[in-house]
Amino acid sequence: MMPSIKELSREPELFSSGHRACTGCGEVLAVRQVLLAAIKPVACVMPTGCLEIVSTIYPHTAWQVPMFHSAFENAAATISGMEAAYRVLKRKGKITEDINFIAFGGDGGTYDIGFQALSGAVERRHRFLYVCLDNEAYMNTGIQRSSATPLGAHTTTSPAGKVKPGKLEWRKDIVEIMIAHDIPYAAQATVWNWNDLANKVRKALSINGPSFINVLVPCPLGWGYHSSQTITLSKLAVETCFWPLYECENHKYRLNYVPKEKLPVTEWLKLQDRFRHLFRPENKSLLDAFQEEVDRRWEQLNKKVKCFD
Ligand SMILES: Cc1ncc(C[n+]2csc(CCOP(=O)(O)OP(=O)(O)O)c2C)c(N)n1
Numbered sequence: 237m238m239p240s241i242k243e244l245s246r247e248p249e250l251f252s253s254g255h256r257a258c259t260g261c262g263e264v265l266a267v268r269q270v271l272l273a274a275i276k277p278v279a280c281v282m283p284t285g286c287l288e289i290v291s292t293i294y295p296h297t298a299w300q301v302p303m304f305h306s307a308f309e310n311a312a313a314t315i316s317g318m319e320a321a322y323r324v325l326k327r328k329g330k331i332t333e334d335i336n337f338i339a340f341g342g343d344g345g346t347y348d349i350g351f352q353a354l355s356g357a358v359e360r361r362h363r364f365l366y367v368c369l370d371n372e373a374y375m376n377t378g379i380q381r382s383s384a385t386p387l388g389a390h391t392t393t394s395p396a397g398k399v400k401p402g403k404l405e406w407r408k409d410i411v412e413i414m415i416a417h418d419i420p421y422a423a424q425a426t427v428w429n430w431n432d433l434a435n436k437v438r439k440a441l442s443i444n445g446p447s448f449i450n451v452l453v454p455c456p457l458g459w460g461y462h463s464s465q466t467i468t469l470s471k472l473a474v475e476t477c478f479w480p481l482y483e484c485e486n487h488k489y490r491l492n493y494v495p496k497e498k499l500p501v502t503e504w505l506k507l508q509d510r511f512r513h514l515f516r517p518e519n520k521s522l523l524d525a526f527q528e529e530v531d532r533r534w535e536q537l538n539k540k541v542k543c544f545d
Pocket residue numbers: 263284285286287308309341342343344345346349369371373374375376377382
């Protein structure tokens with residue numbers, strides 16, 4: 237069932253080149269990987285955000301599958317409506333194909349503004365996969381903090397300077413919140429480990445109900461790094477345990493990758509301009525707090541894996 241690279245290499249690219257994303261954009265890599273792995277046919281929804289702006293500049297489109305652009309706040313409500321209409325048409329025999337529904341939302345459109353639509357759609361048990369493209373800020377409108385932005389990050393609405401040392405709060409744990417909805421499948425992935433992401437997409441789409449995958453998508457512009465380092469940064473997020481690769485399937489947690497040696501989180505932070513100020517002596521306590529929180533969450537996740545085994 238799980239796709240090999242040989243199998244994926246034979247699949248057509250359903251998100252075509254010629255879009256206008258920055259070089260090294262993690263969002264675009266994630267969409268390509270998800271669409272390659274998905275069982276076709278698929279129909280997609282995408283709210284406002286970088287992905288929409290770079291992929292659908294009229295009269296062009298990078299989407300080679302049906303894609304509905306929803307408002308910022310209602311991607312999950314839109315895909316619920318599409319899925320409900322599909323079920324009715326299928327029951328009446330007007331559609332015979334099995335169609336998979338996928339929504340792609342940025343972290344702003346998922347953790348914050350589209351959250352109530354997502355919560356409602358999951359509670360109603362629509363059959364769809366929601367992929368959050370988490371670049372940890374509202375990138376499209378100029379890098380504002382979202383509830384996915386990590387502690388200490390410099391953004392235009394949490395600027396690091398004399399008044400504040402960047403964002404003062406830790407990020408919201410959206411995967412846990414989805415698990416608390418009793419969702420049958422929720423997972424965390426990156427663009428570095430394509431195999432893991434492809435497996436998760438296949439698994440999510442095989443489930444008769446809602447599923448959620450949170451994909452870390454580095455953003456060269458918003459994070460402040462060279463565009464050649466997108467994969468390095470998504471790998472370091474995992475190797476430092478800032479972004480563990482795990483899934484929760486029917487209440488059972490599973491770690492999909494355990495780093496051979498857990499690297500200090502500074503290895504990930506030091507490559508990004510948004511965290512540069514944390515390395516000044518006066519911000520050492522914030523850097524320590526960051527590491528402590530990563531350690532605490534990693535230990536807690538490991539306990540959940542054991543306890544729900
Ligand atoms: C209700 C509403 N509020 C604000 C906006 C303006 N807006 C458009 S895109 C965007 C940021 C999107 O951020 P995110 O969802 O994280 O996606 P990213 O651009 O980072 O991929 C904002 C605030 C809007 N279109 N609709």
